Amino acid sequence: MDQAVEQPIDRTGGRPAGDASSNAGPTAEPNTGYFAGRFAWIAQIRVHHILVAAFLITYPLAVGEFWAVQIGAQILIYGVIALSLMFLAGYGGMVSLAQMTIAGFAGYLCAIFGVNSAGLGLGWPWWAAVAMGLGGATLFATLIGWISVRTEGIYTIMITLAIGVAFFYFARQNYAIFNGFNGFAGLKPPVVFGVNWRDPTPFYFLTLAVAGLAYFGALYLSRSTFGLSLQAIRDNPRRMNALGFNVKTHRILAYTAAGFIAGLGGLEWIWLNDRISPGTISVGPLINILVIAVLGGLRHPVGPFLGAIVFVLLQNFAIDLIDRERFNTVIGATFLLIVLFSPDGLLGLWSQLKARLGINRVGPSDADQQYRNPSVRQSESPAAVGQRFTTGIGGN
Amino acid sequence: MKLFLLTFMNGLTLAALYFLVASGFTLVFGLMRNVNLAHGSLYLLGAYIGYDVADTTGSWFLGVGAGFLSTAVFGLLLQVFVFRRMEGDDLRQTLVTIGISIVLADLMIAIWSGTTYQFDPPEWLYGATKMPLVRAYPTYRLVLLGAAAVIGVGLWLFLNRTRVGMMIRAGVDDRGMLSASGVNVQLVFAITFAIGAGLAGFAGVVGGTALSIAPGEDIRYLLASLVVVIVGGMGSITGAAIGALLIGLAEQFGLAYSPTYGVVYTFVIMVAVLAVRPQGIMGARA
Numbered sequence: 249m250d251q252a253v254e255q256p257i258d259r260t261g262g263r264p265a266g267d268a269s270s271n272a273g274p275t276a277e278p279n280t281g282y283f284a285g286r287f288a289w290i291a292q293i294r295v296h297h298i299l300v301a302a303f304l305i306t307y308p309l310a311v312g313e314f315w316a317v318q319i320g321a322q323i324l325i326y327g328v329i330a331l332s333l334m335f336l337a338g339y340g341g342m343v344s345l346a347q348m349t350i351a352g353f354a355g356y357l358c359a360i361f362g363v364n365s366a367g368l369g370l371g372w373p374w375w376a377a378v379a380m381g382l383g384g385a386t387l388f389a390t391l392i393g394w395i396s397v398r399t400e401g402i403y404t405i406m407i408t409l410a411i412g413v414a415f416f417y418f419a420r421q422n423y424a425i426f427n428g429f430n431g432f433a434g435l436k437p438p439v440v441f442g443v444n445w446r447d448p449t450p451f452y453f454l455t456l457a458v459a460g461l462a463y464f465g466a467l468y469l470s471r472s473t474f475g476l477s478l479q480a481i482r483d484n485p486r487r488m489n490a491l492g493f494n495v496k497t498h499r500i501l502a503y504t505a506a507g508f509i510a511g512l513g514g515l516e517w518i519w520l521n522d523r524i525s526p527g528t529i530s531v532g533p534l535i536n537i538l539v540i541a542v543l544g545g546l547r548h549p550v551g552p553f554l555g556a557i558v559f560v561l562l563q564n565f566a567i568d569l570i571d572r573e574r575f576n577t578v579i580g581a582t583f584l585l586i587v588l589f590s591p592d593g594l595l596g597l598w599s600q601l602k603a604r605l606g607i608n609r610v611g612p613s614d615a616d617q618q619y620r621n622p623s624v625r626q627s628e629s630p631a632a633v634g635q636r637f638t639t640g641i642g643g644n
Numbered sequence: 645m646k647l648f649l650l651t652f653m654n655g656l657t658l659a660a661l662y663f664l665v666a667s668g669f670t671l672v673f674g675l676m677r678n679v680n681l682a683h684g685s686l687y688l689l690g691a692y693i694g695y696d697v698a699d700t701t702g703s704w705f706l707g708v709g710a711g712f713l714s715t716a717v718f719g720l721l722l723q724v725f726v727f728r729r730m731e732g733d734d735l736r737q738t739l740v741t742i743g744i745s746i747v748l749a750d751l752m753i754a755i756w757s758g759t760t761y762q763f764d765p766p767e768w769l770y771g772a773t774k775m776p777l778v779r780a781y782p783t784y785r786l787v788l789l790g791a792a793a794v795i796g797v798g799l800w801l802f803l804n805r806t807r808v809g810m811m812i813r814a815g816v817d818d819r820g821m822l823s824a825s826g827v828n829v830q831l832v833f834a835i836t837f838a839i840g841a842g843l844a845g846f847a848g849v850v851g852g853t854a855l856s857i858a859p860g861e862d863i864r865y866l867l868a869s870l871v872v873v874i875v876g877g878m879g880s881i882t883g884a885a886i887g888a889l890l891i892g893l894a895e896q897f898g899l900a901y902s903p904t905y906g907v908v909y910t911f912v913i914m915v916a917v918l919a920v921r922p923q924g925i926m927g928a929r930a
Contacts, residue, residue, distance in 0.1 A: 398922040402679045413867045417907040531863045580746030587739045
């Protein structure tokens with residue numbers, strides 16, 4: 249993802265230089281033939297990509313309603329919201345705890361402007377309410393970004409947590425706009441093209457489509473000029489500033505993009521749960537998003553979805569392992585174990601496993617390149633980035 | 645006028661409580677760059693343990709001592725067994741504290757359930773004290789105010805007049821240099837963490853007596869500590885005092901005069917400080 253940026257860094261034990269630029273464009277893999285130019289991405293499709301896609305599409309048809317919606321759709325929704333955090337933290341080096349707040353804000357706006365069962369909605373058509381939700385969330389995220397980019401590294405965690413908790417208390421106390429403690433209920437996805445998107449299978453495919461959109465959008469953005477500059481800023485803000493890049497604007501725009509993704513997740517969230525209340529954006533859920541993203545790994549957009557799989561499965565089946573009430577202990581302990589032993593989450597574990605087994609395929613996809621070499625990974629882990637921010641070692 | 649004065653007094657006592665919690669938070673942060681997001685959990689843990697001790701021994705003062713000691717020991721263990729292993733990796737340390745706070749909060753519910761507890765302080769602390777203008781004010785809150793002032797001054801003296809305090813201040817400025825000049829930095833870290841965590845537990849008992857203890861208080865005081873040190877400046881005890889005063893007063897005046905939007909005042913103060921002085925009022929560097 250950030251090959252171009254990493255070039256100057258000494259890759260001890262790394263791969264040949266030519267290999268490292270495989271995502272720089274069609275020239276990277278000379279034998280692409282027909283797939284040169286704008287269709288170069290087709291050549292990067294591997295067997296396991298097709299298998300995953302086939303699995304995702306056939307999944308709801310093979311399992312029951314519970315597994316399609318309560319497990320499948322919920323994983324995808326959590327994944328999208330956590331993806332927004334991964335985008336900020338992985339590419340921008342900014343760990344924000346307010347992503348669930350933004351998602352909840354989108355949900356609240358959609359509930360307020362659309363139709364809800366409390367009869368408090370303004371009753372706008374669904375597309376207008378959705379647009380309000382997404383637009384409002386993006387704007388709100390930009391505002392949060394504008395406030396929190398004044399700080400760096402771990403300060404950002406504190407600021408965004410404070411903002412998130414403050415919004416939670418505000419929504420809980422405010423009855424005029426947010427309907428206080430009760431929030432809003434009766435929030436259903438619309439019937440469009442004759443399909444009732446509330447039904448399990450259509451709803452699953454809706455979440456799958458949105459997750460795909462967010463996933464490939466984030467991937468695309470990470471390889472755009474903006475995304476590459478953002479990653480360069482993460483690695484060395486001072487140098488990028490000296491090169492004439494506007495560090496602050498890039499960071500704020502990263503919040504904007506992540507806010508849009510979180511907003512998408514937020515809308516799906518209220519449709520899945522049929523309601524929005526302050527409980528949706530209380531501290532627990534805010535931290536859950538961080539847990540999911542860190543569990544999966546912050547190095548690649550697939551991480552949050554992996555984290556969401558573990559999280560949702562634990563949430564639903566931890567009851568069988570341990571007392572029903574102690575889910576938080578299980579998830580907290582899992583999180584602790586991951587943070588203590590694999591700073592790069594499940595993705596990091598996977599790459600360690602591959603390194604140990606010596607699996608080495610020809611023509612690695614750039615997603616895998618990141619994890620091929622543990623020494624590279626360690627030196628560039630988000631944690632290390634965060635440290636550089638606060639100690640200022642990176643500014644040379 | 646009476647409402648104004650009462651609100652002012654309430655704001656002061658709340659500020660005193662916030663200062664007690666936030667001073668430990670800021671002390672640990674200043675030295676170790678460790679944003680201890682489990683600080684609120686330490687507050688609640690200290691309160692629960694203090695309650696149990698006070699309940700069995702019948703002595704409120706023993707409860708206060710137990711609150712301080714238990715969390716100090718807990719903090720010491722955390723520092724020695726967890727944070728020392730990932731020194732310099734502050735983001736990871738912060739994530740670990742989040743994990744710890746999740747587990748602690750859940751375990752505390754498992755042990756002490758969701759019931760609200762109320763302390764039983766000694767008689768002479770309980771009643772009301774006659775005061776000019778507001779006529780009477782709970783004695784306990786005045787004592788709390790006094791205790792916060794004493795601890796504030798004590799911390800200041802400790803940091804500025806003792807050898808260990810000198811080492812801590814030197815460590816805040818330049819860890820590497822302190823270590824190079826032959827000081828056992830690990831020991832200094834451990835002492836600081838124990839004091840910081842202990843203050844949280846102490847505040848738990850003292851604050852739990854003024855208000856009450858229940859699940860969810862950990863989040864409240866974590867948020868308070870966060871906002872107080874963001875406003876006051878990280879790592880500065882004076883900053884924590886100033887921040888606590890601003891936030892405590894803003895919260896109480898918000899509650900008294902515009903209940904629905906009370907929390908907004910706190911937030912506006914935070915944003916305003918960040919906009920003008922991102923490092924906080926007494927913060928040393930950006």
